[in-house]
Amino acid sequence: MVDYSRDVKIFKALCDxxxxxxxxxxKSGEKCACVLIDCMNIGQSALSYHMKILCxxxxxxxxxxxxxxxxxxSKSGSEYAAKRLLELTSQTxxx
Numbered sequence: 001m002v003d004y005s006r007d008v009k010i011f012k013a014l015c016d017x018x019x020x021x022x023x024x025x026x027k028s029g030e031k032c033a034c035v036l037i038d039c040m041n042i043g044q045s046a047l048s049y050h051m052k053i054l055c056x057x058x059x060x061x062x063x064x065x066x067x068x069x070x071x072x073x074s075k076s077g078s079e080y081a082a083k084r085l086l087e088l089t090s091q092t093x094x095x
Contacts, residue, residue, distance in 0.1 A: 009056050013059055013060075014057075018050055058074060059077045
């Protein structure tokens with residue numbers, strides 16, 4: 001039986017408008033949580049909730065600097081997510 005647990009985390013991360021908005025902000029490079037809070041007009045606890053899901057998926061990685069956390073898109077994580085989507089949706093034969 002195939003283990004889809006990692007796939008579930010990836011697609012959960014991608015199925016929310018706020019998380020997609022966060023990814024859009026991170027496309028231009030690493031951002032401090034304080035910047036994301038300001039540009040998205042959300043609270044720190046809401047951002048933390050969404051960032052945990054994004055980080056658990058492997059699409060986003062974080063690093064601590066002082067009291068702030070900085071986030072960026074993981075190249076390997078985003079490539080893996082794209083690969084899995086293609087693998088799951090590619091037809092192997094004609095129907």
